[in-house]
Amino acid sequence: MASYMDMVTVLMCLFIVLYAMSTVDQGKYEQLRDSLATGFGTETSETVDTASGVVVPPDQVGQEGPETELTQIEQTELLEEVSQDRVAMARQEISDLRDLQRKLEERLDEAGHEGSAEFVLDERGLTVRLVGAETFFDPNSSTLNAEGQEVIDAISPVLAPTQRFFEVGGHADVRRPVEPYPTNWELSASRATGVLRELVEVGGVDATKIISVGYGDAHPVDDRLWLNRRVDVTVLSDEPEQIRELLPELVEEGGEV
Numbered sequence: 001m002a003s004y005m006d007m008v009t010v011l012m013c014l015f016i017v018l019y020a021m022s023t024v025d026q027g028k029y030e031q032l033r034d035s036l037a038t039g040f041g042t043e044t045s046e047t048v049d050t051a052s053g054v055v056v057p058p059d060q061v062g063q064e065g066p067e068t069e070l071t072q073i074e075q076t077e078l079l080e081e082v083s084q085d086r087v088a089m090a091r092q093e094i095s096d097l098r099d100l101q102r103k104l105e106e107r108l109d110e111a112g113h114e115g116s117a118e119f120v121l122d123e124r125g126l127t128v129r130l131v132g133a134e135t136f137f138d139p140n141s142s143t144l145n146a147e148g149q150e151v152i153d154a155i156s157p158v159l160a161p162t163q164r165f166f167e168v169g170g171h172a173d174v175r176r177p178v179e180p181y182p183t184n185w186e187l188s189a190s191r192a193t194g195v196l197r198e199l200v201e202v203g204g205v206d207a208t209k210i211i212s213v214g215y216g217d218a219h220p221v222d223d224r225l226w227l228n229r230r231v232d233v234t235v236l237s238d239e240p241e242q243i244r245e246l247l248p249e250l251v252e253e254g255g256e257v
Contacts, residue, residue: 001103001188008213015037023211026056035049042125043245052207057116065167065205067153079244086165086243086246089239089243089247090246090247090250091250092238092245093148093239093243093244093247094121094250094254095113097121097235098235099122099159100126100158100162101119101121101126103158104117104119104128104155104158104159105119106123107154107155107157108151108154108163109153109156110154111150111151111153111154113147113150113151113154117129117130117151117155121232121251122247122248122251123236123237123244123245123247123248124233124234124236124237124244125164125234125236125244126234126235126237127233127234127235128232128233128234128235129150129221129230129232130148130195130230130231130232130233135165135173136148136151136228136230137191137231139173139175139229140177140181140187142170142181142187142190142191142193142194142253143194144194144198146193149198149202152195152198152199152202152203153198153202153203155203155233156198156199156202156203156204156205157203157204157235157236159199159203160203160204160205160206162235163208163209164212164235164236164237164238165209165210165236165238166209166210166211166233166234166235167210167211167212167213167232167233167234167236168192168193168195168196168199168200168211168213168232168233168234168237169192169212169213169214169215169219169232169233169234170172170187170188170190170191170192170193170195170210170212170214170231171188171215171217171219171220171227171228171229171230171231171232172187172188172191172214172215172216172217172229173190173217173220173225173226173228173229174183174217174220174225174228175225177192184216184217185188185214186214187216187217188214188215188217189212189213189214189215190214191213191231192212193212193230195231195233196210196211199233203230243249
């Protein structure tokens with residue numbers, strides 16, 4: 001008898017719950033419906049800000065509150081400050097690289113090799129382009145001659161103390177090489193490696209901060225073959241990409257390096 005009464009009690013509770021669930025507050029249902037419709041963009045509303053998800057009081061409908069306007073101004077000022085900071089950092093990087101260039105030029109002048117290098121400042125950093133390839137490398141050769149070694153030895157004392165990273169890029173002219181180099185890729189890579197060894201083993205450049213790359217004949221700088229038979233030593237910029245991408249434009253504004 002007790003078990004039967006418990007079962008009846010449970011059934012009664014079940015029916016009460018079902019009845020309660022079936023009763024809908026029409027006012028709340030309409031509010032929910034309108035809110036969902038506005039949120040999904042199917043209906044417009046004067047009391048809901050769909051962009052920010054903020055419910056606007058009726059007396060503030062159609063008005064821009066001072067807090068929202070102030071936030072927009074602050075965001076604009078913040079973006080301007082970030083942009084100005086990036087420009088300032090880019091200008092400082094250009095100044096540092098130009099100082100390094102002046103030191104390199106002084107060393108080359110003292111060693112009697114004035115004009116033996118061109119300097120290019122771009123988003124990668126400062127490139128020391130050894131343009132005297134006619135005297136630095138013979139055709140189909142990756143061995144630096146005495147004059148080439150003097151030039152490398154002249155710039156090494158300036159490069160070695162810096163904490164920057166370096167890339168030595170080897171290049172070749174378009175003529176097909178002969179043995180022992182099957183293609184210009186091997187020839188240019190061998191030239192880059194030879195200069196790298198001179199910088200590290202003789203010049204004292206940190207071996208952990210320098211790499212060599214062979215570019216083959218893919219990046220000529222002139223129609224004259226001997227100018228493309230060269231090695232570029234690039235002092236890499238250590239600034240973030242957002243700063244480095246500003247360097248070419250600022251260099252152009254301030255004149256060529």
